[in-house]
Amino acid sequence: xxxxxAAAAVFCLCVGITLITHSAESRIPLTQVDAGLRAVAxxxxxxxxxxxxxxxxxxxxxLLFCPLELVRPLHDVGYVAEDGRSKxxxxxxxxxxxxxxxxxxxxxNGWYRVLHSPMLHRGxxxxxxxxxxxxxxxxxxxGKAYVLDAxxxxxxxxxxxxxxxxxxxxxxxxxxxxxxxxxxxxEKIPYADKVPEIAKVRRWPxxxxxxxxxxxxxxxxxxxxxxxxxxxxxxxxxxxxRGRSEHFISAHIEDLSENxxxxxxxxxxxxxxxxxxxxxLHYNSQTWDCVQHNWKIQWEPESEPNSHCSKxxxxxxxxxxxxHFSLLDMQVVARQVGPGLVFLQIDDRFFGRGVxxxxxxxxxxxxxxxxxxxxxxxxxxxxxxxFFLTVESIQVHGFDSHQ
Ligand code: FES
Ligand SMILES: [Fe+2]
Numbered sequence: 371x372x373x374x375x376a377a378a379a380v381f382c383l384c385v386g387i388t389l390i391t392h393s394a395e396s397r398i399p400l401t402q403v404d405a406g407l408r409a410v411a412x413x414x415x416x417x418x419x420x421x422x423x424x425x426x427x428x429x430x431x432x433l434l435f436c437p438l439e440l441v442r443p444l445h446d447v448g449y450v451a452e453d454g455r456s457k458x459x460x461x462x463x464x465x466x467x468x469x470x471x472x473x474x475x476x477x478x479n480g481w482y483r484v485l486h487s488p489m490l491h492r493g494x495x496x497x498x499x500x501x502x503x504x505x506x507x508x509x510x511x512x513g514k515a516y517v518l519d520a521x522x523x524x525x526x527x528x529x530x531x532x533x534x535x536x537x538x539x540x541x542x543x544x545x546x547x548x549x550x551x552x553x554x555x556x557e558k559i560p561y562a563d564k565v566p567e568i569a570k571v572r573r574w575p576x577x578x579x580x581x582x583x584x585x586x587x588x589x590x591x592x593x594x595x596x597x598x599x600x601x602x603x604x605x606x607x608x609x610x611x612r613g614r615s616e617h618f619i620s621a622h623i624e625d626l627s628e629n630x631x632x633x634x635x636x637x638x639x640x641x642x643x644x645x646x647x648x649x650x651l652h653y654n655s656q657t658w659d660c661v662q663h664n665w666k667i668q669w670e671p672e673s674e675p676n677s678h679c680s681k682x683x684x685x686x687x688x689x690x691x692x693x694h695f696s697l698l699d700m701q702v703v704a705r706q707v708g709p710g711l712v713f714l715q716i717d718d719r720f721f722g723r724g725v726x727x728x729x730x731x732x733x734x735x736x737x738x739x740x741x742x743x744x745x746x747x748x749x750x751x752x753x754x755x756x757f758f759l760t761v762e763s764i765q766v767h768g769f770d771s772h773q
Contacts (some may be wrong), residue, residue: 381421434752438612438614438756440615440616440759441615442617444461445458445462448619465620468736470735470736473622475589476622476736477623477732477735478708478709479588480586481577481708482500482501482584482585482587482729483583483727483729484498484585485507485515485583486581486582486614486741487515490583492509493509493510493511493534493535494508495507495530495533496530497520497531498530500732502732502734502735504519505519506518506520506529506540507576509535510535510538514538516573517573517585518549518554519572519574521571523569524544524569528543529541536548545561546561547559549571551573554570577598579599580600596675596676596708598711599705601713608748609745609748610745610748612756613743613759614744615741615763616739617739618738619730620738621736623710630682631669633667636665636667637665640665640765642663643659643662644661644663644764660691662689662690663686663687665684667684668682678708679706680706681704681706682704684701684703685700697720702716709730710729710730710731711729711730712728713726723746723747724744725744727741727743728741729741729742742762744759
């Protein structure tokens with residue numbers, strides 16, 4: 371429901387409740403209530419009915435037609451508030467205790483998602499934390515997304531905080547230097563005739579595929595060595611956006627892929643029904659034991675030129691009170707593409723077709739931003755993909771993200 375409709379509903383409710391209260395507080399005996407007062411009471415009831423109807427209609431509209439957005443802050447997933455400390459404090463204590471130590475490279479080479487395309491409008495610039503760096507991601511007047519280091523080489527202002535897009539450049543909010551999205555070179559200094567050659571900021575290779583803006587990282591600065599597979603159905607609009615979730619996991623990025631490829635963990639960790647919720651303290655409780663997920667998976671790497679990919683075939687079934695509902699059996703193909711992307715492809719004779727894009731982007735050495743974005747056949751009711759996204763989020767938030 372739009373904020374206007376919500377405001378109208380709340381206004382109607384307030385007017386109605388005020389009128390009812392006013393009528394109830396009237397000192398005139400009920401038998402002497404005149405016709406005018408009765409009319410006021412009727413109008414009050416009408417306001418309440420209209421207000422409640424608007425609220426219900428808004429809720430139904432959101433449920434049936436709007437994308438589902440489950441964006442959670444760092445401390446909201448995987449941390450337990452105990453011994454009188456808040457979840458936020460638990461998360462901060464964990465960050466302080468964290469040591470990188472002797473581990474594989476914390477930023478493997480590959481493509482990483484930084485933004486959902488609709489979040490960046492033409493002429494807009496956004497600040498993004500990425501691989502321990504700060505980026506300025508902006509959309510030029512040509513409609514292309516560009517990615518530069520956020521900090522200005524002049525005196526260090528953040529280009530994404532108060533900076534503005536001019537043509538296909540971003541202008542520094544401090545002294546107005548303008549940097550080209552194409553190569554990061556300074557094109558104009560408003561108070562100088564000449565621009566020094568060294569006035570440039572780092573440009574990051576980027577692409578926009580499947581309605582995601584992605585950035586390439588290579589430890590030696592090499593240009594992209596493979597490209598992000600495009601889902602034609604998303605590009606041509608057959609599959610539409612039905613929602614996304616975003617949360618953080620405190621772990622090495624490699625842990626996530628290794629955990630996913632470990633077939634046996636599914637049967638142990640993900641058997642608890644989605645009805646158990648995602649609270650790590652409760653999902654093993656007996657209350658919802660009646661619902662169980664069953665998994666069979668098979669994992670295999672791909673050969674050249676796709677040695678950066680692997681495939682997992684997942685057979686999922688659901689039992690309720692020990693009864694197997696074969697109609698709910700599903701086969702999902704999870705294709706890992708490089709360290710930061712997974713395509714969860716759903717192709718079901720009953721529920722239709724779609725994909726969940728799971729993207730893992732390191733924010734700091736041992737901190738990952740994990741997003742799931744679902745695109746689904748436009749003729750399948752939105753409730754179906756929203757249900758899948760919710761179940762996927764419960765499984766990943768509650769189980770794989772536990773610290
Ligand atoms: S700090 Fe950016 S132009 Fe001076
Ligand atoms: Fe898992």
